[in-house]
Amino acid sequence: MSTVGEVTRAALRDRRAELWRLAGWSLAEALPGMLAGLLTARAVDDGFLAGRPATGLLWLGLLAVAVLVGAVGTNRAYALLGDVVEPFRDDLLRRVVAGALAGATGGRDDDAAVARLTHQVEMVRDTYAGLLMVVRGFLFAAGAALVGLFSLAAPVALLVTVPVLAGLGLFAAALPAMVARQREYVLADEDLGRVAVAAVTGHRDVTVSGARDRVTGWVGGYVDAQARVERRLATMAVTRGLTLAVGGWLPVPVVLLATPWLVRQGLGPGAVLGALVYVVRGVQPALHALVQGVAAGGLRFAVTLDRLLRTGTPTPATAGTPAIAPVTPRTPAPALSLRGVTFRYGPHADPVLDRLDLDVPAGDHLVIVGASGIGKSTLAGLIAGVLHPQAGTIHLDGMPVADATPSKLADRRVLIPQEAYVFTGTLRDNLTYLHPDLPDAALARAAARLGLTGLLARLGGYDATLRPAGLSAGERQQLALLRAWLSPAPLTILDEATCHLDPATEARLETAFAERPGTLVVIAHRLSSALRARRVLLLDGRTALVDSHQGLLDRSAAYRELVGYGTAGTDEVRSSPPRGRSAPLPAGYAHPSSP
Structure with a gap:
């Protein structure tokens, strides 16, 4: 050895x-x-x-x-x-x-x-x-x-x-x-x-x-x-x-x-x-x-x-012993797990999320869609630990979010909201405060992977002083996305983090994040994000369904209406899964919001 x-x-x-x-x-x-x-x-x-x-x-x-x-x-x-x-x-x-x-x-x-x-x-x-x-x-x-x-x-x-x-x-x-x-x-x-x-x-x-x-x-x-x-x-x-x-x-x-x-x-x-x-x-x-x-x-x-x-180091097989022994498959702990999560803004308000169950495996690429105000950003805040549910539990990589310190949460997830945060300071400080002491070579590789080398050069290089008022909303979002890429956290949450970018730039950045090691959760600004995802979570105010984009088109009238397919076949779709497709994923099912 x-x-x-x-x-x-x-x-x-x-x-x-x-x-x-x-x-x-x-x-x-x-x-x-x-x-x-x-x-x-x-x-x-x-x-x-x-x-x-x-x-x-x-x-x-x-x-x-x-x-x-x-x-x-x-x-x-x-x-x-x-x-x-x-x-x-x-x-x-x-x-x-x-x-x-x-x-x-x-x-x-x-x-x-x-x-x-x-x-x-x-x-x-x-x-x-x-x-x-x-x-x-x-x-x-x-x-x-x-x-x-x-x-x-x-x-x-x-x-x-x-x-x-x-x-x-x-x-x-x-x-x-x-x-x-x-x-x-x-x-x-x-x-x-x-x-x-x-x-x-x-x-x-x-x-x-x-x-x-x-x-x-x-x-x-x-x-x-x-x-x-x-x-x-x-x-x-x-x-x-x-x-x-x-x-x-x-x-x-x-x-x-x-x-x-x-x-x-x-x-x-x-x-x-x-x-x-x-x-x-x-x-x-x-x-x-x-x-x-x-x-x-x-x-x-x-x-x-x-x-x-x-x-x-793999242990060499002994003589006469098979190198590979049959084992019972083990289910790894999910990167994100929600059980019975209920959240409302005020004690007498209707719940935004009600008894939601959701598992997101490590390495998954999940896009969350739904009408405006349906609770997508609320769910992102709950996952990130900046909001706390009135009922239920949330775990990140096996760690209870409710009991986690800010530093523990920062080790496990990075959240980029719609309004990207950029502070007055050098470009290097803005990019690396989630992972200090990164060498310039690592910054350069990440910028090249996201296609942001030109933006960094236009802003004056790593030692240039940034002032938020002097940046456009799209530039702030691109810098925040590069900062998230450089973070060591295994879970990335993008809450409409590309809303100020054109569709081509959004597609390039989301594709890069999907290929990055770790787990990606995207609150969709455009439904084209669902086409790039492995799974899609639909929030429609009564239920929460998770499947592939095509699976939701086949199963959900609400999803078809969201993407402009109309509502034909509603009763048939809601009553049973389509032929040749699997039933809804148990990990993505949520109890209805009313009995």
């Missing part, structure tokens, strides 16, 4: 060309850190203190040029990140899917496979990218600072190197304990996901048998266990703080205390100042980024990847 180190080294070897380009731009990025202290010392000693301010300004001008070169290097380095990270993620997904399929065909129940395929694979992808940039940043930034220190004053470089190495040694000694704590957290997370799936799957039997309190206590025990593990993991912050104090802050008083001796050795005030610049602006931030990055993302990467490799 592959280890974390082997898999990581293999992934890096496979992307050698991209890594060499990344290293080249990293050198450009590190140029200001290498020259900052040296040029500062020259500006002070040879310029300002020597009575030659023009010379001092010249040295500082050279530093400004170096900063510009470094900015270009940073931009190009982040642009290359996706070329290194995304192939690693794709390979990992293949491993996990292969392992889950092998386990299923081998008769092994594995409810945690969903958590690995979604949450854990994305965690490894994100932490791999972060770890790569953190280690790269430390090597080049700290290396540049030390090279600059030795060029400026070798004695100062030695004074700084000793505490830095001591801090790194302390951090390395604490890493095994940190890894153990992080592994406990991952296992606790899987255990909680497993029991939650079991509890949600059997919630009806639990309610009927009166075992709700006992099952709640059982699940609560796993929640408490995960909380204890998280608290133990948090105590490791003390070690990180000690590492930063020794390696990052101790060099500053060491240099200050040694200043009289350094001056006696012939060092000028500018050289001492330059040495402090290297420590405070080079070594200290680089060490801080390394410790925090490895302690956070690095540990999650190592432990989660180890877990995926252990559980995601």
